[in-house]
Amino acid sequence: MDVVDQVYCGHCGLERSDGTHDACNERLRMEPPRYCTRCHRRMQVQVSPTSWTARCVEHGETSST
Amino acid sequence: MSTAAQETQQTGTPEDREILAIAREQVLERGVPLTEDQILRVMKTSDDALTDLLALAHEVRMKWCGPEIEVEGIVSIKTGGCPEDCHFCSQSGQFTSPVRSVWLNIPELVKAAEQTAATGASEFCIVAAVRGPDERLMTQMREGVKAIKEAVDIEVAASLGMLSQEQVDDLVDMGIHRYNHNLEAAKSFFPNVVTTHSWEERWETCEMVRASGMELCCGCLVGMGETVEQRAELAGQLGELQPDEVPLNFLNPRPGTPFGDLPLMESTEALRTIAAFRLALPRTILRYAGGRELTLGDLGTRDGLLGGINAVIVGNYLTTLGRDPKEDLALLADLKMPIKALSSSL
Numbered sequence: 001m002d003v004v005d006q007v008y009c010g011h012c013g014l015e016r017s018d019g020t021h022d023a024c025n026e027r028l029r030m031e032p033p034r035y036c037t038r039c040h041r042r043m044q045v046q047v048s049p050t051s052w053t054a055r056c057v058e059h060g061e062t063s064s065t
Numbered sequence: 066m067s068t069a070a071q072e073t074q075q076t077g078t079p080e081d082r083e084i085l086a087i088a089r090e091q092v093l094e095r096g097v098p099l100t101e102d103q104i105l106r107v108m109k110t111s112d113d114a115l116t117d118l119l120a121l122a123h124e125v126r127m128k129w130c131g132p133e134i135e136v137e138g139i140v141s142i143k144t145g146g147c148p149e150d151c152h153f154c155s156q157s158g159q160f161t162s163p164v165r166s167v168w169l170n171i172p173e174l175v176k177a178a179e180q181t182a183a184t185g186a187s188e189f190c191i192v193a194a195v196r197g198p199d200e201r202l203m204t205q206m207r208e209g210v211k212a213i214k215e216a217v218d219i220e221v222a223a224s225l226g227m228l229s230q231e232q233v234d235d236l237v238d239m240g241i242h243r244y245n246h247n248l249e250a251a252k253s254f255f256p257n258v259v260t261t262h263s264w265e266e267r268w269e270t271c272e273m274v275r276a277s278g279m280e281l282c283c284g285c286l287v288g289m290g291e292t293v294e295q296r297a298e299l300a301g302q303l304g305e306l307q308p309d310e311v312p313l314n315f316l317n318p319r320p321g322t323p324f325g326d327l328p329l330m331e332s333t334e335a336l337r338t339i340a341a342f343r344l345a346l347p348r349t350i351l352r353y354a355g356g357r358e359l360t361l362g363d364l365g366t367r368d369g370l371l372g373g374i375n376a377v378i379v380g381n382y383l384t385t386l387g388r389d390p391k392e393d394l395a396l397l398a399d400l401k402m403p404i405k406a407l408s409s410s411l
Contacts, residue, residue: 012320013163030358030386034163044167048177049138049184049380050390 006037013040077114085117092344093125099344101301107341108293112333119372122340126373129347133405134397135376137188138181141383142169143202147194149261153286155319155384156194162321164384174209178217184379184390187407190222190245192383197227203235210239218407227270233277243280246270251299254291271306284312284354287338288330296338300345311349313342315356332365336372343373352376358388370400
């Protein structure tokens, strides 16, 4: 999903239209998302040595691959 | 002192040059670790002396450890929901961190070990965010380690918090070859970092591990607001414990934790710490662990590898992402540093 299609920030969970998220985008280069970008629920995130997966109870799984 | 050594020690203050000359004679030539007072003097050297300090630490590493770099991957088998209050940790259940609790199943654990082995790593560490392992976790470990050993050629390490003697014995039986339990901070600073258990409890687990025949991995986290004296104290305490490996973490301030607003450690300070730890622990595996990407960046990572470091964690960490393993492996190749192969005991 492109950043422009996301309603919520994957890093802080706030609405993307609510101020700038440049710092969040920078952090997402070195961290997996913690919030679902569609409903801002906290996700269950599993990091492995070369990938990550994040699961929202409502919207399913996203991953780095 | 050789003429070449004298030529390299011409920068910094007279005090800098004096302690570096002492370190050269004592640590490099005789292999005797610096004392806590001497470590403090190294940690107080000026930025002008940093190049010479790193060069000396690298010489010490090459002489007493050899040229090989040990590569390791890590994975969290149980993430989040920890009852402890380590103030740097996003996995504590006591803070408003966005990290949710999750367990890794055995097929995914084996897959993570395979990913690690594919990077050329010789070590795979399974980590759990717990005070200590309960029976559910020990059962998961027993089955998981067995599955890994059947599928992947790699040494398996573990980090499951504080242990009882019975649990130490169980881990030995599983074939765990190295156990990680960090001191995290100097004894005098520890109450500022953790209040739910004591520094002494950590020390006791480390002693049990060392007596068991497993290798002991015991490291720390710097940049948490400790004084330079406390950092020297910590290096001295690690020297007393004599672990086989010391993973060196730099604080990556995590949102929602009590240390979430602390600044990153200065890169020069981080490099000086690496070199000082090498001079305190001349024969120990000194591993780059979490936070190096933010604190040191690419250039600093290279400087640390030429300043005492002889092991790296490749790829991602437990809850954050690391550098692409290919970048680290390319850097090691560029530096002509061979990767340590699996031991013949496997």
